[in-house]
Structure formats: C-alpha cells, structure tokens
Amino acid sequence: MKTTIGVGLIGTGYMGKCHALAWNGVKAVFGDGPRPVLVHLAEVNAALAREKADEFGFERSTGDWRALVADPDVEVVSVTTPNAFHAEMAVAALEAGKHVWCEKPMAVALSDAERMAAAARASGRVAVLGYNYIQNPLVRQIGAILADGTIGAVNHVRLEMDEDFMADPDALFYWKSEASSGYGALDDFGVHPLSLLHVLFGGVTKVFAHLSKPYADRPTRDGARRAVETFDIASVLFEMAGGISGMMALDRSAWGRKGRIALQIFGSKGSIVFDQERFNELQLYVTSDRPTEQGFRTILAAPQHAPYDRFIPAPGHGLGFNDLKIIECHELLRAIAGAPARVIDFDAGLRIERTVHAMAQSHREQRWVDVAHA
C-alpha cells in the first residue's frame, strides 16, 4: 500500500482551513491509511498563499490554481473556493487525473453540476463532496437504528435548518441577497438536510415548496435601500419512497438559531430526534420499553458509535464540528483506496442539486414537482 498521498488545496477561507486541519490530523486520529503530504496550496493572492502555506503546513504555494492542478506530486485536490469556481477547478483537476474533494454545493447552475458529475464519471477518479454532517457518528447510529428496525417502518420525517446570519434587517445588502447567488435558503441550506435524507432514506421523490422573504429590502452602504432578490426562508413539503411524508423548513434569518439542523423521524415502533446544535446527542423513543418508563432517551456520543472511538476513548466528551471533516477526509481516503466509504460522490451530489432545483420550480409553478433521479 502507498504510505503517503500528495495533497493540494485550493482556497484558504474557512473551508480551506477546515480541509487543512483534516489533512493534518487524519493520520494521527485514525492511524491507518497513507500519510498525507501537504504539497501545494493555491490562493489567488500569492502572498496570502505563501502565508497560509506556512500556517497550514504546505510545502509550496501558488497564486495560480492551474499550477497546483498541474503539479505531479499532487494526487488529490481539495476545492474550497466560492461555489462559482467549483466546476472549473474540479473538472480541471479530474481531467489532470487527480482525485477531488470539493465543497458543497456543487455549483450555482445545474448545468455546471452536471458537467462535474460527467467529468468524474469519465475520469475514473474519486470525486466527493464535503457533506460533513453525514459523518457524525450519531447520524451513522441513526442509520443503524433505522436499518435494524428498532423504530419500525418510518412514516413521517421533519427537518429544520435554521441560522440567523441574515436575521438582522439593518444589516447591509450583500451578495447573498442577489439573485445571482442562487435562490437563497433553498440552495444555501437545503443541500445539508438533503444530504441527511440521502444517506438515511435515499433522497426525496416529490416536492412542494414555498419561498418567502422576511425583509423586502435592505440598506446599502450609500444610505439607500435595495430590494432583496433571494428568499431567506423556504418551506417545503416532500415525499420519499414508500410514501413517507415530510416537511422541511429552511431559514437563514431565524434569530437565536446558530447551527440548527433538527431532524424528527417517526416510525411504527418508535421515533428519533436529533439537533445539530447538540450533535453529540441523539434522542430515541422505543415502544419496547416498559409502559411506565417509556420516554425519549438522550444518548451521548460514545466509543460504541464508531469512529468516535478514534478521537476519544471515553463517552460523552464530545466531538467538534471540525472533527466531522477529519472523518470525511478519512472516508475520502478509504474511497481512494477502493474500500467501502461513506461519501456523497458527484453523482449523488447531482441528485441533491436536482432536488433543490425541483423545489425552486415548485415554488415558481405552485405545484408538486417530481424529482427526476439520474
């Protein structure tokens, strides 16, 4: 087995840093797999690239991402630039024979996402998206509970994703309120809960969506007001295979919510409740408990919930958000090694993107829309 793997990273914003932390930590956490060698870092500002290469531990840096893609020592490329650049970079890297780890969502335009998925298929390389929430050991545990029938047949699912970074009506208009950035909460947020539905249920089949704007306009720097073009709130009804009904709320102007992705799953023998704001906890209700003592259990993440054990040997001590990225990195390495891996590859990612666009269509046409699966 190869003992090292050469890593390139494009982008040095938060997600770039998050990838860097994962590449630095994955071998020490998991012990197995190749040791990542941090070869090349690209950032449009060459000076910043140099500075960040030093911080993140990369050997060399460049202001030209194409130089990184051309670097023969680079075997896998992390793409963490703004969404608009994903397609071009990911396709180039794949065409250069590199594996790709690209941040979500794939792209603003569906056609770009389709191009990325086609390039991945053509390349024979591993191309995965950065859907880190699915890597939570307790989300895996939810999957295990569903699979072994503990809560019976699922009949209803609810999802809420709420944050408050667009909640202040006095905050200045910026690009997230421009139509060119997308639909709003729908694509900005929707892909996350959809990634959970993908790994837990195989995705949705039918959607009905309603988009709304909490604030019609926002102040601009010059003291005027500009009309908001995106929808900070999306309310969605959906159906999944087997007639499971569902609801999804997406709101990026929900004061007090900071990283809420609340999931409720109701089955014929029990229920599961989860909230990302307390992502080291899982709530489970089962009807097999004695009637006088039935209640939602608060299960704390523990070594029994692999791969929590690779981080901490004691239960209830808590993983962090960045740890999920280390798990994701490890799954990517497993995929590259040809082992079974829990990843959302470009094909699965494309299905998620199509679902988002189906929701937008539903809102425009005010009707239920079937989600076409590739």
Place this chain on the structure above:
Amino acid sequence: MKTTIGVGLIGTGYMGKCHALAWNGVKAVFGDGPRPVLVHLAEVNAALAREKADEFGFERSTGDWRALVADPDVEVVSVTTPNAFHAEMAVAALEAGKHVWCEKPMAVALSDAERMAAAARASGRVAVLGYNYIQNPLVRQIGAILADGTIGAVNHVRLEMDEDFMADPDALFYWKSEASSGYGALDDFGVHPLSLLHVLFGGVTKVFAHLSKPYADRPTRDGARRAVETFDIASVLFEMAGGISGMMALDRSAWGRKGRIALQIFGSKGSIVFDQERFNELQLYVTSDRPTEQGFRTILAAPQHAPYDRFIPAPGHGLGFNDLKIIECHELLRAIAGAPARVIDFDAGLRIERTVHAMAQSHREQRWVDVAHA
C-alpha cells in the same frame, strides 16, 4: 352584581369532568365574580348521571339533556358531548336563553358550525368554545411580547401538534379511522394550533395542505383488516396577514409525543419558542442582550404572568392542564358579566373551522386555497 350563577353540564366524559372541576374551583381561585351553583347534570344514562352528579357536586341529574336546557335555574350550559351533538345542544340552549360553553371543535360539518354561530348571534347570549390552550398565562405572555415589539416584526411561524394515540399499527380499527369522524389529524388537532394563531395573529389567510396515512389499514376485532379512511398526519403551509409565512405539522401517530404543541415565532429582533409539553416554560431570544451573552431564555411561569398569581404566589411551581380550564371558566364568567374577556366565541370558532375545511380542500385540489373570513 349577581352573586351566583346556575350551571348545567351535559356530558360526563373527561371534558365533562374538566368543566365540573372548573365550576367547582373558579370562585376559590379567583375570588371575584358570581359563585357557580351546580344545578343540573345531564347524561344519556340516567344512572350514570346520578352517580356523576354526586361526584361532581350537582344538585340534580337527568338522562334527558332537553330537561336540563329547560331548567329555569340553569343560566349557563356546558356542552361536553361528542362533537356530533354540539350543534343541536348548543343551539337549543341558546334558544332557551342560556349562555353556552361548548367544547371544540364546533361540529364535524361546516354547516352545523355556521348554524351554531348564527344561533349565538341571534340569541344575544355568550357562546364560547373550550379552547383552553390559549388561556395559558405564558401564551398570554407571548401575546404581550409580540404586542410590545420585543421581537420586532414577525416574519415566520412554525407549529407542530403531535401525540401518539394513533401510533400503534396493531391497535384495532375504531371510529377515529372512519371518514365519518372527519379528516383525521386535520380537524382532530388542527383547531388547537389554529386557536393559538387566532389569538396571537388573527388567524391565517392562505393554506396549502397535504394529508397522509401512516398505516393503510388496521386490524379489526374479527381478525380481518380494514382500510383506514382518515389521515393521521397533515402537513400544512400557510400565510398570515402581513406576509408572514408559516408551517404546521399535525400528527396523531407520532410515537413519544404526548401533548406536544410546539410553537416557533421568528421576528426581526428576536424569537419565541414554546412547547405545550412544558407549558410552564417559555423560550425567548432577543437581540438586545449583550452579544457574548445572547441565548434563548427559559422563562418559568410566575405570578407576574397573570393569572398564574391567582393559583400560586410563588414562581416556577407549575400550573396543570386542568387549571387552564379554570381560567377559561373565569373568562367565560367575565364575558357573561360584560367585561373584556379572552375567549373564542362562536364567530371566531367558525373562522377556525373554515380554515380547517380550506386545508382539506387544498389537499383535494393540490393547490393554495384562500381562507374566506366571515
């Protein structure tokens, strides 16, 4: 001022008992208003009527509710029989010049509800519905918070009402699964969250609903299976005046939920979260708190939240579900005395019923339906 008021009660099931408890306790709790004299109790089974009259403290009993309605000592009639009987009894009582306190929902058929509202208008008597959740002192506090602008302009509301009494797929088919009982969760549950929206926001203007069945059929006593005709789950999108968007989930087969009515209200300066399962608590987030110390406050019901103080002088000791009925009874007495009162009268109740039927229509026609307001 009159010092007593003669009370008649029709029905001795749980809600009958709940009314009896309220009539027995209201004077001792509030101190003001007339002293209820428990005059007459009607129950189709005359022996049971006699037994319950003794338990509940009524002077006389009857197996014929019309005798109660005709009793000149009865000034106000509690109607707590099954929904199918509400219209006939309430109309008769109003026509006999009695005030009426009728359990919700008004009636299965919209035409019956319309008849009740018309009778109330014609009678000049007080006719109110038993929407007890609105009487919670903390629901009043939510109203006060909304009114004084603490959370700014509301832009999004979510409601969930979940219980699990229909969650067991092996439970025998009974009348709640028959179409004759109504739509299912929609009317069985929907009126409760709608009563909250009525007092807090004036009700909804537009609805889109989707109904679903967790279980296609159920076992019957004779070992066969019978198709379920009602929908135990309803998923609803709605809009309210001022463009407030909303979502409502209704599920009577949600394992582990026992009396959940979860409310989330998002405004431009803060948020409110409430759950009936912990109805002595209220969560409030406001942006006026210092940034490093902002968070949802858990506010415990306290004497400052009138009329909690009439029950307990110390904060955080907790009202019970039946106490809400005592408050409702007191509001009814206030209405009868011509004082301002927090009640849902038959006209308001009719608007709630119309909203439920608009939801059912939306489901049938798969489109947004405007709610006609009387």
Place this chain on the structure above:
Amino acid sequence: MKTTIGVGLIGTGYMGKCHALAWNGVKAVFGDGPRPVLVHLAEVNAALAREKADEFGFERSTGDWRALVADPDVEVVSVTTPNAFHAEMAVAALEAGKHVWCEKPMAVALSDAERMAAAARASGRVAVLGYNYIQNPLVRQIGAILADGTIGAVNHVRLEMDEDFMADPDALFYWKSEASSGYGALDDFGVHPLSLLHVLFGGVTKVFAHLSKPYADRPTRDGARRAVETFDIASVLFEMAGGISGMMALDRSAWGRKGRIALQIFGSKGSIVFDQERFNELQLYVTSDRPTEQGFRTILAAPQHAPYDRFIPAPGHGLGFNDLKIIECHELLRAIAGAPARVIDFDAGLRIERTVHAMAQSHREQRWVDVAHA
C-alpha cells in the same frame, strides 16, 4: 360508609386557599370517598374570614379558631396558619376529637413538634402533615422503580432545593432573617427534601451540616442596616441506612431557581434524576438498554402513573402544583377511612424535624451527628 365529611379550615393565606381548592375538588377528581362539606372557616380577622368563606365556599366563618374547633359539624381541621401556631391549634383540634391536616413544618421548636406527635398518638385520630411533593405521581413512580430493583442497590443520593426569594441583597430585612423564625434554609426548605428521603428511603441516619449567609446584613425601612440572623444557605452531607451516602444543598437565595428540588439517585444498575421545576418529567437511566442506545429517558407523567389518570386521561398534559394537594387530601381521606394511605403523619413528621435539628447541631458543633429515631 359515611357519604360526607365536615371540614374546618384555619388560615386563609396561600396554603389556606390551597387546602380549600383541594377540599372543593377532591370528590370530583377521585369520585370515591365522602363528599367534603365545607363547614367552617377561621381567620383572626373576622371580616376577612367572612369574605374568604364566600370565596372558598364555606358555610360559616369566625374570627376565633377555637369556635371552629368546638364546632360539632367539623370532623377534620386544616391548619394553615403560620408555623408558630401549629402546635396549639393542632393539639386543640385533636383533643376535640377532630382529624388534623396541618401544614409543614410542624413547629419552630422541637418540643412543640413532640407535643403534637404525642397528642396525635393519644387522640386516636388521623393527624397528617402537608408534605405535598411526595404526592407527585412521578415521585411514586420513583418509589416503584426503586422497589422493583430496576436501578439495583442505591449507593448515592443528591438533593438540591433552591429558590430565589431571599436572593436580592437590597430587599428589606423581614422576619425570615430573624433568629426567632428558625435556622433559615435548613428548616424553611430542609423538610421538603427530607420528606422525599422519608418516603423513598426511610430517612437519614447521620448528618454533617454547614450553614452560611450570603448577605451579612440587610437594609431596614429606616435606612439603616440590620445583621441577618438566619442562614439562607445550608450544605449538608448525610448517610442513610445501608451506607448510602448523600449530599443536600438548600439555598433560598439562588437567583433563577424558582421551585427547584433536584434529586439524583445512583444505583448499581441505573440512575434516576428528577427536578420539581419540571415535575411532570422523570429521568431514568438503566444499564439493561442496548449499549449503543443507553441514555437518560425523559418520562412524561401519564395515566399509567396513578393517580394522574384521575386528573387527565391523556399522557403528557401535565398536573399542576395545586393538584398535588388534591392527591394529598385524598390520601388523608383514605387514612381517615382506615385504608392504606401515603401520608406523613405526626410521628414521621417528628422524625423529619429531629433531622433538621440534628443538622443545626452539627453546624454548631462542626461534627457528624447521629439522627435519633423515635
């Protein structure tokens, strides 16, 4: 069986009202037992007595409690006056052949409590104390869980009772800070957790206590400051039979705590956690759950937890604080009828008082003190 019982009530403060509500509601709630006839109400202010008799539903009133005790129609006397009067009134009522329902604590002086217990023994009447927290259906459920071995052998118990009515350092000096009122939190609060330990474990055997004053002095009405003589905080270590170790914290100046009585019970096979501020919930952890799914269950009070079912037929709807008094009243009536009853009689109450005084002695002498059991 007698079908009625004549009731006298001394005192019209909050606890008087609470007793009145219980006497008014008990028959309607439980259906069984005699119907209380509210005969006589005594209150030192005769005009107030008259007014409250009307509100509470008593037939007659008096400014002289001895007249009430002498009233042949009165069979049971509720004593709800300030603690200093309990002994005199309870003893007189017992000597007059009445049953007695006296609020806790028994008395400020241990000798008075002893006199009360002796009078009760001599009278052959039922004499019980108003320890309402033990009547919570979920506290009974805790007892059932302990009894059936679900959490194995208990080895450690923690109790905290916290409120904040003495927390404001700027509040005026009043009688609760005078030494004549007792020790402070120790007797004001300590009896409540001790009542729980009594019904669950049979009480404590050994105590070590430390008392402290959050505020050395307080402002007086005339602008001066007066030294605080009582201890608003008590910190106690204790032991129970079988070598169970325990800790008890009592604090009546704990900002934000409103009615907290937090209980943690640790056994060889599980744990129980309870907080009176959410007294319709119980937390249970058992090691028999599957390892990946072990966690504290939040059990909501339900009809399975008798006598919750007498109040509400649906689970999770919530009893109120005053409902606990109705249960207590029913247990008193059972005791009077000679049936097994869950009450703390004057003998058990005396043991609780002795425990409190042993704690005070421990603080004075800075050593462990054995609690002498009568």
Place this chain on the structure above:
Amino acid sequence: MKTTIGVGLIGTGYMGKCHALAWNGVKAVFGDGPRPVLVHLAEVNAALAREKADEFGFERSTGDWRALVADPDVEVVSVTTPNAFHAEMAVAALEAGKHVWCEKPMAVALSDAERMAAAARASGRVAVLGYNYIQNPLVRQIGAILADGTIGAVNHVRLEMDEDFMADPDALFYWKSEASSGYGALDDFGVHPLSLLHVLFGGVTKVFAHLSKPYADRPTRDGARRAVETFDIASVLFEMAGGISGMMALDRSAWGRKGRIALQIFGSKGSIVFDQERFNELQLYVTSDRPTEQGFRTILAAPQHAPYDRFIPAPGHGLGFNDLKIIECHELLRAIAGAPARVIDFDAGLRIERTVHAMAQSHREQRWVDVAHA
C-alpha cells in the same frame, strides 16, 4: 522570533495521541507562533514507538525516554505517561533545559509534586499541566462574566464531576481499586473541578470531605472477590476567599453520567450554570432582565468567545474535546514566548494537589481542614 519549536512526546496512550493532535493542529488553527516540529517520540515498547511515530508524524522514536530528553533538537517535552512516572520524567526534562507539558494530576505522592514544582522553579523553563477544561472558551466567558460584575458578588458554588466507568459492580477488580493508585474519585476527578475553581476563584481555603465506597468488593479474574481499597465517591464541603460556601461531589460510579462536570455559581445579581457534557453551552441568569422575561439563557459558544473564532467562524457549531487541547497547546506556546498565558503551572498545580490531600486528611480526621497555600 523563532519560527519552529522542537517537540518530544513521552507516552502514546490516549493523552499522548491528544498531545500529538494538538501539536499537529495548533499552527493551522491559530496561525501565529512557531511551527511545531515533531522530533522525537518515546514509548517503552520501541516497536510501538516506531508505529506511533509514523501515525503521529514524529521524525524519530525511541524505547528509552531518557534518549528523548537528551535530544538537543527537542525543546519542549510532553509527558503523558501514567501518573507514577510524571515526577521523574518532568524533573529530568526540566533539568535538561526543556520546557515541560505534563498531564495532570502531577503525582500520586505530594512529595513528588513538591519536587516537580521545585525543579520547575529552579529551571527557569515553562512547566505547565494539562488542565484542558479551563481552556473552554465558555469557561473563559464565565470568568469574564464574574470579572465584570454581571452576576454581582458570588456567595455559593456547587460542582459535580460524575462518570460511570466504575459503576458496574460486576466489573473485575483492577488497579483503580487499589490503595496504591490514590484515594479514588478524590484525586482521579477532584483535580478537574479544582482547576476550574483555581482559574475562576483562586482556589479553596477550607475543606470537609467524606469518602464512600459504592461497592465493598469486586470479583477477581479467578472467581474470588477482593475488597475495594479506594473510594469511588467523594462528597466535599468547602469555603473560598470572601466566605463563599461550596459543595463538591465526585463520583466515578454514577450510571449514565459520561463526562459531567456540572458547575453552579450563585451571585447577588445572577447565576451561572454549566455542564461539561454540553460544554458548548452556558446558562446565565441575570436580574437585569425584565421581570416577566427573566430566565436562564442558553448561550451557545460563538466566535465572540475567543478563541472559538480560530476554529470556526460561525456560532453554535461546536468545539470538540480535543480542540481544548489545541487551545492549551497554544497557551503553552504563548507562555514559552513570554506572553501572558492561561495555564496552570507547576506551582498552581501543587496548590491543587495540596487541596486534594487536605480533603483526604479531612475524611480521615472527620473535621474541617485548612488548605495551606504555598
């Protein structure tokens, strides 16, 4: 400024891995300070040392920790071996002119801890202990809240540290039950809450302790039973400067508790509540909120709580347990650079150890013991 620092690590158990993760991540997280060069790893098993050096990213390895201490490229030594080895290794490293980062507690015997502190003072090097809980940004925030008077003058503090790794009575006897390992929960756990009291209040002045054994004996591998020599439960009363009273519970056999370090701080104007099991949350109650809306706020860790912002730019996303070690590593580097740093050095650590031994003495002598401060 030096741009690199040479690191040696002794020990490859969980804490060794945790140090390795911190050394690998600190530069990428914080951006500033020297880049750690992972030079030398020591582990008594040389083959294991080699394997772990590869996993953790160390250049060379050894089976002889003295070789590491003698390595001129090593500038700072992480000591993560069992407690019994701390003194010898730390003293040797300090005498060799290295900085030392030693896991807590310092040593089993107080004399060893004293020797370590003396060696640190003599060396002129930085010597700090691995008290990671104090590095939580929200614990820093608690300190800030205390410092700015938000909750007024503190009068009472409670601490509980509970886990359940010794809770199973059927688990085999192992070294943690031998007297040679220490007192039990007192030293195994006590140092953690004491580290919090040290940074928040400057430590305790007076203690009264009671130790107890949940299980008198345990099974051995050969089917016999062996008496337990250590105390899995400790119950402690304490006082701090300014007459603050306190209670501390330590229990390593508390079923269901996994990493609980619960802290309650009561002041004259508010209260703070914290639990390590949800260490990304902080509860704050302040009396300055409007009376109808006072309640404990649940504050989620956010970028405003430095150095959370160095890990994640969005609030409420959650740090992990291992992240606290990265912060600790950064503080160590600051101390080495001569900058103000939040660390518990060997002198402060010695005071914590003395407090633990004072507690043990109190238990033996059943009296309050003053804690001598160096």
